[in-house]
Structure formats: structure tokens, C-alpha cells
Amino acid sequence: MTNEQIAIRQWLSKPTPYSAPCGCLGPREGEPDCPCAMRWIEKVHDSWYRIREHRSSDGITYSVEKIEEVY
Ligand SMILES: [Zn+2]
Numbered sequence: 001m002t003n004e005q006i007a008i009r010q011w012l013s014k015p016t017p018y019s020a021p022c023g024c025l026g027p028r029e030g031e032p033d034c035p036c037a038m039r040w041i042e043k044v045h046d047s048w049y050r051i052r053e054h055r056s057s058d059g060i061t062y063s064v065e066k067i068e069e070v071y
Pocket of ligand 1: 036037
């Protein structure tokens with residue numbers, strides 16, 4: 001399995017995040033994004049991956065984007 005596949009599997013094993021306006025004061029230490037955005041981000045083998053959900057008439061698909069180091 002690739003890191004991307006692992007990231008999706010990890011993410012799917014958790015409750016689906018809801019969308020809400022961001023009221024965070026920025027990322028927590030050691031994390032690439034603020035806490036609400038972290039609900040869409042998984043850590044696999046010390047790399048961060050952002051999950052995106054795509055809804056269409058064919059169903060739901062997911063894409064994963066690796067986040068480059070930010071700190
Ligand atoms: Zn936020």
C-alpha cells in the first residue's frame with residue numbers, strides 16, 4: 001500500500017469531519033495546519049497528507065495531496 005492509500009484508510013476510520021468556519025489561531029506546534037484543517041490531514045510515516053473528498057453522481061472519491069514540510 002502506498003502512503004496515500006494508508007492516509008485515506010486512516011482518515012476513513014475516523015468520524016467524517018464537518019465543515020465549519022475557521023476560528024483557530026493557527027497551527028498547533030508540530031502540525032502543518034490549524035486544528036479544524038487537521039481533521040482533513042493524516043500523518044503517515046512522518047509525512048502529512050491532505051485528504052480531499054469529491055462527491056459526484058458516481059459516488060464519493062478521495063484524493064490525497066502530500067503536504068511539504070512547513071516547519
Ligand atoms: Zn482552523
